Amino acid sequence: MxxxxxxxxxxxxxxxxxxxxxxxxxxxxxxxxxxxxxxxxxxxxxxxxxxxxxxxxxxxxxxxxxxxxxxxxxxxxxxxxxxxxxxxxxxxxxxxxxxxxxxxxxxxxxxxxxxxxxxxxxxxxxxxxxxxxxxxxxxxxxxxxxxxxxxxxIVPPVLIRPASEAVGLLAREVAETFDRIAHALRTPQRPADLMELMIKARLLRPMLESAHKAILQAEESLMLNPRKAKLRKALDADHEMTERLPTLVTRAIGMTRALHDHYDVSLQYEPSVQAFSEELARAAHDLRLLARVEGDTTAVPEAPAPEVLALTAPLRIVTPHPDHWILIGSLMEDLRRVREEIVGD
Structure with missing residues (x-):
């Protein structure tokens, strides 16, 4: 065999x-x-x-x-x-x-x-x-x-489409991770649920490596290619997206790790956590919006997308319970970095 x-x-x-x-x-x-x-x-x-x-x-x-x-x-x-x-x-x-x-x-x-x-x-x-x-x-x-x-x-092969698919898949999976974290903050979680959340988040690393590899292969396929100028625009958009994704992947894994290590059943009753959950869901929405490819209806919700991103200004956090302040502080700092990458501040 x-x-x-x-x-x-x-x-x-x-x-x-x-x-x-x-x-x-x-x-x-x-x-x-x-x-x-x-x-x-x-x-x-x-x-x-x-x-x-x-x-x-x-x-x-x-x-x-x-x-x-x-x-x-x-x-x-x-x-x-x-x-x-x-x-x-x-x-x-x-x-x-x-x-x-x-x-x-x-x-x-x-x-x-x-x-x-x-x-x-x-x-x-x-x-x-x-x-x-x-x-x-x-x-x-x-x-x-x-x-x-x-x-x-004879039709020099280009690898623009595989690169675009790899980048779009990674961006959507990061958005799914944000949604899963937001859901975990709103509803009670079992240890098995938290472990599943962690396993799925860890898969973002190999996906990021695959996206970078696909971009490099696409770059190489365009070198000395007669159609380079015509095809460069699509690759530049994917390359710009890959510059945002490493930070988003790191923050998604970090938030998942913090939630896994410091989760408490009473966490869902924290007012700041509920507001944070809503903001994280907005981040997921906006990331899908950025990753949308023309003609790809799977990258965005079926409802018409707004003209502007949905993320609001940074949240005002009330003093959390002493058992929760480490987790909430960690999540808020990660969300701040996520917002900077998505909004471009």
Missing amino acids: RITTNLRISRRLPFLQTIKTSVAVALAWLASQLLLPSDLPIFAAIAALLVVQPSVNQTLGRAIERTSGVIGGVIIASTIGFFLGQSSWVVLATVIVSITVAWALRLSPVSASQIPISAMLVLALGATTPGYALDRIYETFIGAGIALIINAV
């Missing part, structure tokens, strides 16, 4: 990625046969196969890594082959030297693996043929260049 899991992934790559890779390999093969005297342009096909990546930026980086590795491998193989020939032990020694050189130069994993592979192929397929090594370098340039062009021309 473990072996099968390692071989398979939960989601297939986009079919467009498969088409682009196939087209790049085919064009690289044909172009190399037309431009270079080679029956089997293996280096061009391998370059195209490995260089096509989900984004243009990643494709450019992989093209540089791939080409650098091939050049390094060809140089090492040609030098050793010229002096020592092509015997079996020479090929083995060349591979070991290539691995050592890649390690000494601190090359990336792609370049580090490409150097010994290229060196081995050059020695095995024709190091003694005049001009063979140089032709393989040209061949790699052809394959990598065609892959880069294909990835830029």
Whole structure:
């Protein structure tokens, strides 16, 4: 079962990625046969196969890594082959030297693996043929260049929508956490209820990490993308939202922790707590309002949203019961920070 899991992934790559890779390999093969005297342009096909990546930026980086590795491998193989020939032990020694050189130069994993592979192929397929090594370098340039062009021309994939969905989901879950805290302050809670509240709040951290990762992937997908200027506006809005969310996540978890640690059944009878509960519900409403995506009816209540945010001015707190002042003070400070992030004060 473990072996099968390692071989398979939960989601297939986009079919467009498969088409682009196939087209790049085919064009690289044909172009190399037309431009270079080679029956089997293996280096061009391998370059195209490995260089096509989900984004243009990643494709450019992989093209540089791939080409650098091939050049390094060809140089090492040609030098050793010229002096020592092509015997079996020479090929083995060349591979070991290539691995050592890649390690000494601190090359990336792609370049580090490409150097010994290229060196081995050059020695095995024709190091003694005049001009063979140089032709393989040209061949790699052809394959990598065609892959880069294909990835830029055929609908470069952008990851704006996944980023927007991740940010919106996180914002709505933070709002749900505020609503759950407000409800817990108004109604009696059992220890199991408080524990469930804490568990759900802790899930905000991995969701925040996923949102940041999605934003970074979206940023990367736009680099060197011809449609960058047109798509940038939507990503900027999500990026602005992610600047608010870390503080809101921290405060949501902090309020949940304070409620979990200092909860008392008599807490619901505190006048300040009831007012705080109402204000926290307003904060949840306003956060949903900020996170609303055009056309997304799940992000806001069905009733028409007001033109302005619902949060009021900071509450005036009467002196609480001595058993409750630590919790109420902690909640109020967290609410103050929440209000600053949502209203923008």
